[in-house]
Amino acid sequence: MTYSFRWMQEDVPGAGWQELFESTWPSYQKWFLKAGDAARPGLSACRKALTRHMPELVPTWERLGHLAGGNVRVARMLSLYCPAPYVVGCSQAVWTGSEPLLVRNYDYHPDAFEGVAVHTRWNDTRVMGVSDCLWGLLDGMNEHGLVAALAFGGRRDVGVGFGIPLILRYALETCHTVDEAIAVFERVPSHMSYNVLLTDSSGDHAVVAVAPDRTTTVERRAFCTNHQDGTGWARYLEVTRSFERERRLESLMGDPAMTSAQLVQSFLGDPLYSKEHVRGFGTLYTTVYRPRAGRMSCLWPDRSIDQEFDDYEPQEIEVETPDSPTDSQAESRPSESA
DSSP states (O other): EEEEEOOOOOOOSHHHHHHHHHHHHHHHHHHHHHTTTSSOOOOHHHHHHHHOOGGGGGGHHHHHHHTSOOHHEEEEHHTTSSSSSSOOOEEEEESSSSSSSEEEEEEGGGGOOOOOOEEEEEEEEEEEEEEETTTTEEEEEEETSSSEEEEOOOOOOOOOSSHHHHHHHHHHOOOSSHHHHHHHHHHBSSSEEEEEEEOOOOOOOOEEEEEESSSOEEOOSSESSSSSSOOOOEEEEHHTTTHHHHHHHHHHHHHOOOOHHHHHHHHHHHTSSSSOOGGGGGEEEEEEETTTTTTTEEEEEEEEEEEETTTTTEEEOOOOOOOOTTTOOOOOHHHHOO
16 A cells, blocks of 8 residues: 655645545545534534643634535634544654654555645744644654654543644644643643654653543653553553553663664664554654655655755655455544544
8 A cells, every 4th residue: 555645735724725624524524423413522622622721822713614615614624622542653762862852653554544744833933843633743853943743642531622733733833842831731622642752953852641531640751652661552552562662662762882874764663663553553754754855755664755844845655554454344533442
């Protein structure tokens, strides 16, 4: 199976975003309606929640709704308030040497992946990252040197809050440092459990563990996978090898001879790089963010493409996965069975 990955630049949402919306909305609508329309909040509740918790994003949310034709259901979905469950698998680490960087693998089903990296300038802040849910981010960096990446936290509990890609986008839109971003994740409620790895140009770093039913916790760790406290969704943690990947990261980060180049290369090998695309959680891309250089690199085993804030080139490539999912194994977007 092959999938497309492209790089798009729009300071504010326009024709490029409309094209992305039109190509993905049927899949997103199916996800939104998975438990029925009544299971998702109404437009008034979505607006109220977004205005209360992330008011700086409201003008962009309204613009997106306009670009999508003023459809109420689209606006409700785009608020990402109390969305349907959303499960991904990831490994990520921060290099704390002379030039800080964040490297991460994103493991998911290729049929449920937008495959778009974006360069935007909302709220007068330039942001680069990999898009999800049409305006959220799976990982990204802003021009101030703040970097963030998300990983599912390994628990099935669902509560009242926002989808994590939008909270991550919000942090990069409004924060300059790790500590400022931590305050956002402590304040804005998440509807499921996630681990967010943060770093900035100073080399400061943290893992923020959010959950709908627990107090947000902060650890000054430099790596994480898909569990929070050693417990959670046992089958998911076993199948995705979350503990094994964490042990590998701990070993790499504890090696005094390790270099940043070796750390990045290790993300393209077992067990951090997953070839389980048939089962819906193969590695779809590796990203490396270098905040001091303002550089984002997207890696696959056979290629690497660099982008910078001041030298961003829209382009598109085709990526081939090691395996081809069968129809019975393919998941609607997003996968809940990782």
